[in-house]
Amino acid sequence: MSMPNKPASWIAGAKSVLLKDLRLELRNKSVLGTLLIFVLSTLFLVLFATAREDLGPRTKSGLLWIVILFTAALGLGRVFLSEEERGTAIFLRLHTRGGMVYLGKLCYSFLTLLCANVVSSGVFLLLLSVEVALPGLFILTICLGTLGLAGATTLLAAIISRTARGGPLLPVLLFPLLIPLLLSAVEATHLSFTGQSFTTDGWSAAIGSLVTMVSFSGVVIAASILLFDYVWEN
Numbered sequence: 001m002s003m004p005n006k007p008a009s010w011i012a013g014a015k016s017v018l019l020k021d022l023r024l025e026l027r028n029k030s031v032l033g034t035l036l037i038f039v040l041s042t043l044f045l046v047l048f049a050t051a052r053e054d055l056g057p058r059t060k061s062g063l064l065w066i067v068i069l070f071t072a073a074l075g076l077g078r079v080f081l082s083e084e085e086r087g088t089a090i091f092l093r094l095h096t097r098g099g100m101v102y103l104g105k106l107c108y109s110f111l112t113l114l115c116a117n118v119v120s121s122g123v124f125l126l127l128l129s130v131e132v133a134l135p136g137l138f139i140l141t142i143c144l145g146t147l148g149l150a151g152a153t154t155l156l157a158a159i160i161s162r163t164a165r166g167g168p169l170l171p172v173l174l175f176p177l178l179i180p181l182l183l184s185a186v187e188a189t190h191l192s193f194t195g196q197s198f199t200t201d202g203w204s205a206a207i208g209s210l211v212t213m214v215s216f217s218g219v220v221i222a223a224s225i226l227l228f229d230y231v232w233e234n
Helices: 005-028 031-049 057-075 081-086 088-095 098-127 135-160 169-177 179-194 202-233
Strands: none
Touching: 005 098, 031 057, 031 098, 057 098, 057 135, 057 169, 057 179, 098 135, 098 202, 135 169, 135 179, 135 202, 169 179, 179 202
16 A cells, blocks of 8 residues: 555555444434433533532533543444444454554544533533623633543543443543543633633633643544553554
């Protein structure tokens, strides 16, 4: 294979994996349906628990990201377990490279989690009567946080799929890894709610958090691409 064709072949391989997963999801609606049920149940529980409380913007942003975090841990943990159970993992190993599988699964995880996060964020803002002073900052934070979650979860899901009891391992491995991302996401979300910090406007104050989220996503995805061949083949 010539060097100019390598990027095209990787994109084609990743696209094939993505389309396969999307077709299965549209047919079965297993992952997204489970995520939406979990999200709505959790949000109504949060509403019931905080109905009489006057929560601050930082507390509300923390609650939102707790819901998003557990949604990712619940829904994306079976991204590779389902391949092992159906026996299609062997087919993927024979006909595609590990990097293509990772990129395809990453795109699938990102799109699935983004759909769930859009619903959860909208319902959360509605139920808790949250006013967003900077909608652009809020949307950007949700997208960057979703990308970081998808990047980390996809690699860990591949690792635990090779273990006998992998399901419960994902939250244990995931939570410590995501601390920098979650702290930055909560801070940026808080600034999008208030519109300003003590000394400056919200966009300027959120630059550090946004840079941290971009850096986290970039490092995690780059490291995952480099490590995934070993994880996938062994």
